[in-house]
Amino acid sequence: MKLYDFGPAASAKRVRIFLHEKGIQVPTVELDVRDGAQYKEPFTTMNPFHCVPFLELDNGTVIAESISICRYLEELNPTPSLFGQNSEERAVIDMWNRRVELDGFYPALHAARNSIPMFKGRVVPGTRTDIEQSPAVVERGKEMLEIFFGRLDPHLSDNAFIAGAKISIADITCFFATNMATAFEMDLEGKFPNTYRWHQEFSARPSTEA
Amino acid sequence: MKLYDFGPAASAKRVRIFLHEKGIQVPTVELDVRDGAQYKEPFTTMNPFHCVPFLELDNGTVIAESISICRYLEELNPTPSLFGQNSEERAVIDMWNRRVELDGFYPALHAARNSIPMFKGRVVPGTRTDIEQSPAVVERGKEMLEIFFGRLDPHLSDNAFIAGAKISIADITCFFATNMATAFEMDLEGKFPNTYRWHQEFSARPSTEA
Structure with a gap:
């Protein structure tokens, strides 16, 4: 397998942190996304949605979407588990991942x-x-x-x-949701102290440098 | 187990269609969401994110988020499969579900x-x-x-x-993404004929009445 990566992209970094936490290495190719490589062949056919990363x-099967890539790699490498070790754990983790993503991370990403x-x-x-950038969004x-x-x-x-x-x-x-909050100069420490504590602890993990 | 449902909600209907396609029945309680039941006890403690459905x-464990509920029920009832029968199938299906949800359904839901x-x-x-309704959104x-x-x-x-x-x-x-397109009077038939064909076929399935 081969992972098509782009250093600065948040979605790509999500997968790299996952790989680091799992202790997995995957052969990786850096795509020159700023030069539009994802719109050129063979990449545009491999992923017509033109996002990185993809695996x-x-x-020849291509798996795009960071979480789908991670989910696939977790099935091949179950330990240490980041998606849960039984049906109930997997459901609870999936629920939380969706809450974070749909209610926090994606709205912030669009911002x-x-x-x-x-x-x-x-x-x-x-x-x-x-389509122009929208202050209302x-x-x-x-x-x-x-x-x-909250x-x-x-x-x-x-x-x-x-x-x-x-x-x-x-x-x-x-x-990534908390990173965005920091970029938006949101007062995590003052308003959401437990979230701030969690962010401080997670930021200290070596995987976040991946 | 018990499913807390609300007839008109799209997220709740997603689960009901899934149950029908799987041939599963789950004991169900209708929540009076229009009257704010989800903000009252015991429901506000069961799901502090106040969305329906939840399982x-x-x-006593509560699983919210329609897709997480379906994913859990699929693990208990693998056949017929709607999430895939092996790692690769599961990854490809998850990728497509995310594309539809993040790029189509959720933006339309916010609209x-x-x-x-x-x-x-x-x-x-x-x-x-x-927060006021935003025409820009x-x-x-x-x-x-x-x-x-496209x-x-x-x-x-x-x-x-x-x-x-x-x-x-x-x-x-x-x-649900195509239903929203219809509600927005988007010309699916003229502009996206393959999507229109798919929508016509899917709409004819008995599960869509669930």
């Missing part, structure tokens, strides 16, 4: 895409478009991120990790 | 929440908030849905279902 299997100058002309991931993303932390914070007062007592894929996703 | 297991009068005061799922959701169909349509020219030759959870998710 090419030896039989970033609609405010950072570098993303002009590509506000929708994997597209080149003339930025505002909404920040509001949703704040609502999300719901997460009480949960983290008596849970070491996002999905409970053990680290999981939901922590990796939440690391 | 209560016999040991609906920000335009339909009934959702005033609750533009963010599972919250009561004074509606516009962006419709734009993203249209971009998504990428999906070529794929459906030679695939019977979203994730390939077999029906999967990704089809159930996409059914």
Whole structure:
């Protein structure tokens, strides 16, 4: 298998942190995304949704979407588990990963895409478009991120990790939500102290340098 | 186990279609969401994210998030499979479900929440908030849905279902994305004929009445 990667992309880094936490190494090719390599052959056929990362299997099947890649690699390498070791654990971790992603990370990602100058002309991931950056989408993303932390914070007062007592894929996703909050100069420490404690602890893990 | 349901909610209907396609029955309780039952005890403690549906297991564990519920029930009832029968199938189906959800269904859902009068005061799922409905969020959701169909349509020219030759959870998710397109009076038939063909076929399945 071969992983097509792009250093700066959050989605790509999600997979690299996962690989580091799992202790797995996968042959990796760096795609020159800033030069539009993902829109050229053979990559545009491999992943017509034009996002990185994506994983090419030896039989030619391509798996895009960071979480789907991680889920696949977890099945091949069950230990240490980041998706859960039985049906119930897997369901609870999946629920938390979705809450973090849908309520926090994605709204924040859209806020970033609609405010950072570098993303002009590509506000929708994997597209080149003339849709303009929207201040209202930025505002909404920040509001949703704040609502999300307001719901997460009480949960983290008596849970070491996002999905409970053990680290999981939901922590990796939440690391990016909290990073965005920091980039937006949100006062995590003052307003969401449990989330801040969790972020400090997770940020100290060597995997976050991956 | 017990499923807490609410008839009109798209997320709840996703689970009901899944149950019907699987041929599973789960004891179900209807929550009076319009009256705010999800904010009252015991439900607010069971699911502090205040969304329906959620599944209560016999040991008290609560699984919220429609896809996490379906994923759990699939593990207990593997046949017929809607999440895939081996690691590769599961990864490909998960990838497609995420593409549909993140690029199509969720942007459209936010567009609906920000335009339909009934959702005033609750533009963010599972919250009561004074955040106002935003025409810019509606516009962006419709734009993203249209971009998504533009990428999906070529794929459906030679695939019977979203994730390939077999029906999967990704089809159930996409059914709601195409329903929203119809509600937004998007010209699926004229602009995205393969998607329209797929939608016509899926809409004819008895499960969609669940």
